[in-house]
Amino acid sequence: MTQPPRRALLLDLGGTVFRSGSELLGEFGAVEPRVRAAVARRGPLGTETDPEWDAMIRQDISEREYWRIRSEEIGAALGRDWPIQEFMHTLYALAGDDIIRPPAAALVADARAAGHRIGVLTNDLRAFHGETAMASHPVLEQVDVLVDASVTGILKPDPRAYALAAERLGTAPGDIVFVDDMPWNIAGARRAGMIAVELDLTDPDAAFAVARAELGLGAEAAA
Known part of the structure; x- marks a missing residue:
């Protein structure tokens, strides 16, 4: 029996993986x-x-x-x-x-351990942080793909940004779980066919719980 394709995880950085x-x-x-x-x-x-x-x-x-x-x-x-x-x-x-949200770090680690490809789609990494430690943070070593619009010149919610991320992940948009804290970026991901999860800055942990479920991961273990 043919197995369904494994979903990939695509994350925004500032406000999502990094604290806002x-x-x-x-x-x-x-x-x-x-x-x-x-x-x-x-x-x-x-x-x-x-x-x-x-x-x-x-x-x-x-x-x-x-x-x-x-x-x-x-x-x-x-x-x-x-x-x-x-x-x-x-x-x-x-x-x-403490710059990384703990549930984001746990999601990345667990998704990687489960064999899911992991990507980052950010608008402003180099524009805001240059070549500082933020741009080379250890969490970025755990991702397979980094698409920075500061480099590509194609900002979310331009549909080409999502298409580029999907191409580099080697995953169909419908099999990508995307998490972002800006509503227009979420709308753009949905138009691109992705499973889009909006992070609410007043309750950020909830988005990671949804993303875990979409990836078929168990609930995060209590600290």
Whole structure:
């Protein structure tokens, strides 16, 4: 009897595998009083309305534009004129070894052990992080395919981005479980025929539980 094709796992990075910039802005505010007013506005995790986030969700501005605005705002509060890569390095350094979401690490490890191919489809790895440790994080050594739109020039939700990831994975789109935290990227994956799982920044662990089920993996063992 012919066995059904084994599904592949495709992951976004920032906000999905790596903890979100919105979370880390909160940590920044906890240690740096000068930025507290600014970081009160950080999407669904803030204590105040974030008009730029709302504009991004409406797709009036891009995700890169949103983070450029935040970078300039935080830089101004600190009296610094910095490029976005320096801002991101400062922000993500706050997390240290805790930058990876534990359920994401467990999903990657278990999917790999079960023989599923694993890919990353990100828009901004090199654009935001350059050649820093983020771009060579050990979790990336566990993936079979890395597609970075900073390099290819084809950003999600362009259908060509998903097609390229599927081609490099060697897996039909309908057999790819894709996890991302941005709704338009999820919509693009669904249009491409993928099994798309949207990560909610207010409850990120739930998305990994869904992805595990779609891959036929058991529930993650309790820590």
